Amino acid sequence: MNPSPMQTDYLNIETSLKSWLLTRDHKRIAWLYLGAVLFFFVIGAIAAAMFRIELLTPKGDFFSPDFYNRLFTIHGIVMVWFFLVPVIPATLGNFLLPLMIGSKDLAFPTLNLVSWYVFVVGGLFTIWTVAAGGVDTGWTFYTPFSSVYSNSNTLTAATGIFITGFSSIMTGINFIATIHRMRAPGMSWLRLPVFVWTLYSTSLIFILATPVLSTVLILLFLETQFGMGFFNPVLGGDPLLFQHLFWFYSHPAVYIMVLPAMGIVSEIVPQFARNKIFGYRFIVGATLAIAVIGFLVWGHHMFVSGQSLYSNMIFSFLSFVVGVPSAIKVFNWTATLYRGSISFEAPMIYALGFIFLFTIGGMSGLFLATLSIDVHVHDTYFVVAHFHYIMVGGSILALLGGVHYWFPKVTGRLYPERLAQGSAWLIIAGFNFTFFPQFILGYMGMPRRYQSYPDRFQTLNVLSSAGAFILAVGYLLPFLYLTWSLFKGAKSGPNPWNSDGLEWQTSSPPIKENFAHAVTYGFRYLTEEAKSNGVET
Amino acid sequence: MQGVKSDLFVFAGLLMLLIMTVVGSYWPLGEGLLIWSLAISSLKAYLIIRFYMNFRAGDRATKLFPYLAGVGLFILLLLVSTDFLTR
Amino acid sequence: MNSFYRSILHDIFPREGSQYAADVDAMVLLLTGLCIFVFLGIMATLLVFSIRYRKKNQRTDVPNRSSNTWLEVTWTIGPLIIFVGFFSFTLGSYLKAEIPPDNAREMFVVGKQWMWKFQHEEGPRELNEIHLPMGGPVRLVMISEDVIHSLYLPDFRIKQDVLPGRYTQLWFTPERKGVFTIHCAEFCGTDHSRMDAKVTVMDPLEFDNWLKSVSTNSTLVDRGRILFESHGCVSCHNSDTIDQAPSLADSYGKTVKLDNGDAITIDENYLRESILDPQAKKRAGYRPIMPAYARVFSESEVIALLAFLKSYSSHRLEIDSKREPGESQ
């Protein structure tokens, strides 16, 4: 696989299937996670393409209504729990965290492998749900519909997500222990790369929020199977209790999805602007602030669901406050370009695309935080556009940027630069075609999860469906040329971007033990003197 | 033996707190009983964490997480009960 | 704005059925303007920096310090002040939209899997169709018989989830004649996207003629009185058995003491809960002898009983005399 004289690295040191399936090397586990997560991305994308076809016509006559409901539910469940939540922490995070802090591996390598198997078992339950006909409750499982009135496979879907939750908890524990205990001597907290900081905050959210999801899924299972009554008003419960517990996890979960993406952008922008990140301490402060305030704002999902007026006002105010750290980050990224020497390779295009789309997504969040506007646009396509701008325009764009930026480090090969830049522009264009019309649809009053809609919404829906296909083509391109260059790409050498990051100071692809010599000095921007003492490329 | 003696004191304290909780339920506290029993349980939890789980011996990292659990639970309980109490 | 701009705007904004809708639209335009201004500022800076500082020579050394605390503090406090300012500015209109006026015309809405049942006070019942007089405020008291639905009137910019087991309310003042659509905004099952209804807003005179043409012989209050008597409620709740059960004359809107000591104002939710589960919030000084009617009454029967109990109270009477059609909020 590696034509140059046999330089042993973590990929070709042993290539038996057993060595892959029982590996404790964080770099190989990252590959295992990438495979599992991409498999689920394909399922979610197919479901999305199917209901985008359905929405071409106002009548809703392509699929049966029940099948349509199952389509968007599977799209929601698979994309949230099996793609967006694990993708950046478990693939790029797993691979790069030990390299960025100069350690041999994560704190608990076996736990890392166990978390992958737990993720796969949870995934099998979800595949069983899809095979058995899917679930028709929407990814939010609102009771009493999901527990009493839905006769689809809510139980297997809830079990699948319950099990995958433990894989998130294990990753969280692993990352926190690693960052606390395994940093290279000399690498103090304020010398950590920003990507490591975002992984730390994401792990804090993993361990604080995921258990509450496990609780609510246990109760949903018991309510559906034994008619327990916590969420069923007929038996004395309150459906809003379910919504409170569900959104206590699900809002911090959206910060789990976007924080690592912000970390990647905070690595790419300074690198390609040949500049130090502007206001490192404020970006780190903003990351931790997002993790903390992110736990205070879940009520903005329930402004119209019968929550008390007093709670509405508190959550609306806090939802405005949580916008401030994100604004700080956008300002800091822009300021990093000042007096830089900016080059526009593919990762930089993805990063700038992230800033562009994330700013739109964040600002639309302000509309949703305003009580009287949210009353109008809640549960409409405005909300769909808002979170897709942040999840797809933000996290997936940053993920692609990160994959391209660290591709030489992971595989030791270069990707085709022109083709990568072209596909980046295509994705950004396709994305805007798909989701910007949905802002207008939302404000015009088209509710979410609607199979048939009034005729006056058709033009915008057709535009959105067309955009969806451009986006699909856009996603296909990197998949193809990255797989191609995995085998045929030109050799990249240890540090093609001439980066100062600690992960680039070792060979690419790195050897099994990551660093040939003990890493003694970990400050990111190494002066000449530091480069000579012991950090050998 | 010094350690075991302090454990013994802690055990005695815990038993005494248990008795106070049970006795408290006899008093006509009405709604106050909930606050009384929660206060005593938190005190017992503090004793266990501080002495039995040797909270002080851990370094800064291990100390962070009990506090974090407390803050997380406080946020969850506070904001959810606000909704149900002010409805 | 002459009609040309209005037609373009009409494609983006749904029609304005009420003054409140216009307020919300104004707020949205203000926030959009603010966001576009800041967004263009950031994107322009991004563009200028990208062009101005693009890579000319291969720079190896990296400037050591790049941070400016005062700049950071300003763009932390700045957004905070703008956001909090906008929050407090828009809070007023939300509170107005949440608290209905006393003289609103009351309608009962029952959401059921995939249909809406509307119940006028004067008696007529409508399915997926509601007729309203223009001008007067209307208050919808809503409940669901199965799952959570959400009554969404895009042209009036309001929406409220309809919960099973509890009344939720929604009020608006239709100020424009015409036919407006109602959607269900909370996912409720197979035909969630077909659970639409129509609002027809008419002149008050037209509305009165329509009301006469469809009104059946018995009003809602009559239906409530029949239920009240046929189910034996009157045997305990009458004026001469005060010690056995509280007399329900003018109970609606009154504050009463409960067993556990705290006082509660009697509203629809309290009345409904006390009918279905009397011991939940029993009034102080009465023995728990009232049977629970949880499985006995359907939602529309409870609504009829409520209408009767409310008309039974003086608090209700003096409002009726004050309310004339055409009085806007």
Place this chain on the structure above:
Amino acid sequence: MKTSAEREGQEPDIPNDSNINLGIWIFLLTEAMLFGALILCYSVMRILHPAAFNTASHLLDWKAGTLNTAILLFSSFCMAVAVRASGKGKSKGTSVLLLVSASLGILFLAVKGMEYHSEWLKYLFPNDEFTFAGPDSAFVKLFFNAYFILTGLHAIHLTFGILWLSGLGIASWVSPQFHRRYPNAIDCAGLYWHFVDIVWVFLFPLLYLVGGS
């Protein structure tokens, strides 16, 4: 108790034991959030139906609950002394104390089992045969739902703890240098055991006593 710094020079292939200690503390945080959310559900149901929950909690046998709390506190005490003994290297003493703690846990489960049995006979288990004469029997059934979920999940966690402690007890009895090779195993089992005890410390008054007697 050796501080984590002393344990620094560990062989890298066994995960650095002070990491395991930190890992267990983080794991206990996730368990605390799990039980916290369940207790939140219980207290919200109590806010919605105060009267029914008061009458329902009188049906529970608070004497058994108090006894159980005392048993668990005593087992926590034995566990703390066991951790101290393993720190000083007395492996025989440690294993005896570990087995004592485990057996106290089994005693707790026995008392709990008897309680469950008596409630089962009184048809208080919230299945279809649930019968309760007084008012709001639906909400009393809701209380017993919460009661069985909370105490059931706690009992499951206790069972894991018992297996863990007895395993360690036997291991350190069989091979005296067990605790030198794995100095952290007993320390972590102790943390877990004390946590399960703390959960019961909160559950007992909330379920048994808040109705007042």
